[in-house]
Structures are given as structure tokens and as C-alpha cells.
Amino acid sequence: MPDLERDLVALALVVDLPAERDLAPAVRARLHKPTYAGRWRRAAGIAALVLVVGLAATMAVPDARTAVLRFLGIKGAVVIRVDELPPAAKAPAEFGESVGIAEAERVVGFHPLLVGGRDPDDVRIDRFSPSFIMLLYGEPEIRLRLIEMVGGTIEKYALTEQRVERVKVDGRPGIWVEGRHVVAGLFGLPRLAGNVLLWEQDGLTLRLEGRFTKEQALDLARSVR
Amino acid sequence: MHQGIAFRTAYVFTGVADDAQEAAQDAFVKAYRALGRFRAGAPFRPWLLKIVANEARNRRRAAGRREGLAVRAAASAGAEDAAPSPESALLSAERRQELMAALNRLRSEDREVIACRYFLDLSEEETATALGWKRGTVKSRLSRALERLQAEVEVPVA
Numbered sequence: 001m002p003d004l005e006r007d008l009v010a011l012a013l014v015v016d017l018p019a020e021r022d023l024a025p026a027v028r029a030r031l032h033k034p035t036y037a038g039r040w041r042r043a044a045g046i047a048a049l050v051l052v053v054g055l056a057a058t059m060a061v062p063d064a065r066t067a068v069l070r071f072l073g074i075k076g077a078v079v080i081r082v083d084e085l086p087p088a089a090k091a092p093a094e095f096g097e098s099v100g101i102a103e104a105e106r107v108v109g110f111h112p113l114l115v116g117g118r119d120p121d122d123v124r125i126d127r128f129s130p131s132f133i134m135l136l137y138g139e140p141e142i143r144l145r146l147i148e149m150v151g152g153t154i155e156k157y158a159l160t161e162q163r164v165e166r167v168k169v170d171g172r173p174g175i176w177v178e179g180r181h182v183v184a185g186l187f188g189l190p191r192l193a194g195n196v197l198l199w200e201q202d203g204l205t206l207r208l209e210g211r212f213t214k215e216q217a218l219d220l221a222r223s224v225r
Numbered sequence: 226m227h228q229g230i231a232f233r234t235a236y237v238f239t240g241v242a243d244d245a246q247e248a249a250q251d252a253f254v255k256a257y258r259a260l261g262r263f264r265a266g267a268p269f270r271p272w273l274l275k276i277v278a279n280e281a282r283n284r285r286r287a288a289g290r291r292e293g294l295a296v297r298a299a300a301s302a303g304a305e306d307a308a309p310s311p312e313s314a315l316l317s318a319e320r321r322q323e324l325m326a327a328l329n330r331l332r333s334e335d336r337e338v339i340a341c342r343y344f345l346d347l348s349e350e351e352t353a354t355a356l357g358w359k360r361g362t363v364k365s366r367l368s369r370a371l372e373r374l375q376a377e378v379e380v381p382v383a
């Protein structure tokens with residue numbers, strides 16, 4: 001049977017699966033029929049669809065194309081441009097159960113990366129969603145929050161005029177989102193968030209939030225190990 | 226981003242490129258309209274592929290066809306005047322023909338699970354959602370499909 005499976009893998013290289021077709025024009029035409037309610041959901045949906053269908057290269061509006069292209073390529077996180085932010089709960093930015101780092105590691109099943117290699121002041125986990133860990137540094141008013149995630153997807157909704165850009169963290173792909181935006185997909189209801197840097201590292205999706213500039217965030221991210 | 230895999234997945238179930246294109250387009254439109262039901266934090270691709278597969282199967286049924294994918298070699302593979310390709314080093318032309326013929330003798334369900342795992346390189350989770358099976362079922366049904374394929378390969382051609 002291993003021979004058969006090996007041969008099937010080889011057969012996949014020559015089997016006739018038709019070349020990819022551009023689905024964008026037909027999908028876009030159908031989506032622009034005015035049958036949908038809710039401005040933000042419409043905008044978010046189209047933006048998300050643009051993302052998933054991979055229409056970016058064919059978009060007609062240069063600004064929009066640039067924006068959409070920025071969001072491609074980061075694993076575990078997607079930023080969706082909207083004209084109006086979706087409703088968001090005034091949920092606390094910190095969640096879950098406070099535990100020691102060893103217990104957190106046992107629950108999430110991966111070794112947490114630390115900012116500057118320094119132990120955090122607090123560690124939070126959600127035992128019902130053990131793919132996330134939140135490391136907290138500093139006092140609440142100057143707090144730095146590092147969320148580490150394996151699997152799943154962080155969704156962010158940002159206004160079209162907001163600064164959202166692709167960055168590199170020591171060569172690793174990342175996204176910088178500046179200003180108030182809505183985050184979903186992490187835990188609980190969508191909530192408002194501030195400046196955030198997202199990046200991939202060691203198989204994890206990392207999300208660093210705090211009152212910092214992009215340059216400060218990048219410096220901090222580079223110290224994560 | 227997911228355009229290619231959506232189209233190829235649809236093709237596995239329809240076996241006709243134009244139908245696959247229509248099915249994939251329908252799926253993207255439906256996915257957009259169902260975004261509100263997408264569970265935040267869940268992986269997006271399996272969810273999308275499930276919609277794609279459903280659309281493709283519906284289209285095949287509507288066309289009155291029972292069979293989907295018919296496995297054949299791409300036109301570029303095995304052309305006599307073509308330069309030797311890397312894949313020809315992995316699989317002889319004779320073995321290729323033998324495997325494709327055996328695959329096409331399988332029932333469509335077996336062919337689909339093999340195509341999902343080996344031709345589309347879908348994960349077990351994605352295969353399960355695309356086929357509408359439980360995840361644990363994929364492994365056992367794939368195993369049985371491979372056994373039947375092996376048996377077909379061993380059947381001497383009359």
C-alpha cells in the first residue's frame with residue numbers, strides 16, 4: 001500500500017485538473033446587486049470575499065487594491081477594510097483565567113514566547129479555547145498584551161482610511177494596524193482594540209497590543225523569543 | 226487566495242470545468258451571504274470548501290450525471306515530443322495509465338476521497354467537510370478506497 005500511495009502522490013503531478021479560472025468578475029457582479037442589508041456587513045463581506053477569492057490583482061480601484069494586497073499572506077489573521085466599524089462590545093481587553101506560565105504551557109500545548117525573554121507579570125488562558133495564551137506586561141494603564149495563538153483566525157475590521165500596512169519582523173510577515181479597530185475571532189464578542197502588531201513566528205500567530213508606535217512595536221516584536 | 230482550491234475541488238465533484246467554475250462562483254456568493262454564520266476563530270477554508278462541494282454536487286445532480294471526476298493525464302504529460310519531466314522519473318507511463326484506469330473503475334465516492342487527499346492535498350478535516358463526513362470517517366473510508374484501488378490495479382486487463 002505505501003507504493004500505491006507514493007504513486008498516487010506522483011500521479012497528482014500529471015493528472016488533468018483544469019487551470020485555475022478567474023472567478024472574480026462574475027462573483028463581483030453578483031455581489032454588487034443591491035440586495036444586501038447592513039453597510040458594514042456588505043463592505044466587510046465584499047472585502048473578505050475579495051481576500052478569499054484572490055481578486056486583488058484584478059481590482060479596478062488602485063487604493064483598494066493596495067489595501068487588499070497588504071492583508072494577504074499572514075497565517076492566522078485577516079484584516080478586512082470596512083467603511084464603518086461593526087458593532088463591538090465594550091469587553092475588557094484581558095480575558096480568561098490567571099495562571100502560572102508552566103500551567104499555561106501545559107494547557108495550550110506550546111512553549112510561550114516571551115517579550116525580551118522576560119517572564120510576564122500575568123498569564124491568562126481560556127480552558128475552553130486552549131489555542132490562545134495572553135501574556136501581560138506592566139501595570140494596567142501601561143499594559144502590553146501579547147497574545148499567542150496556534151490554529152484559528154484573528155479577524156480585524158479596520159476603517160478604509162486607517163493606517164494598516166504589511167511589515168516584516170526580522171523577515172517574518174506581519175501587519176501593523178494603527179488606531180481604533182474591531183477585533184473578532186479571539187474570544188467572546190467582537191471588541192474594540194488599539195494599535196496592534198500581528199506577525200508569524202515559530203508556527204504561532206502573535207498579536208501585540210499596547211500604547212506604542214509602530215517602531216516601538218517592531219522593536220518589541222523583534223525581542224520576542 | 227482560495228480561488229484555485231475552490232475551483233479544483235468543484236471540478237473533482239462535477240468533472241466538467243465549466244460546471245466547476247459555476248459551482249465555485251455560486252459557492253463564493255453563498256459564502257459571502259453566510260458570513261454572519263461563520264464561527265469566529267474557526268478555520269475558513271474547510272467551511273468554504275464544504276459550500277463549494279455542496280454546490281458542485283448539486284450541479285452534477287441537476288445535470289443528471291452520476292459520475293464526477295474522470296481521471297486522465299494532462300495534455301502536457303506524456304507527450305511524445307516533450308522533454309522528460311521530473312514526474313516521469315517518479316511514475317512510468319505504464320504505471321500512470323494503469324492507475325488512472327483503475328481509478329476510473331472505482332465508484333465515485335472512492336475516487337472523490339482519493340482525489341481530495343492525493344490530488345487536491347486537502348487535510349483530513351477539509352476532506353471530511355467537503356465530503357460531508359465525520360472526520361474520523363475519512364481515514365477508514367480512504368483506507369477502504371485504497372484497498373479497492375489496489376485490487377483494481379491487480380485485476381489483469383482483458
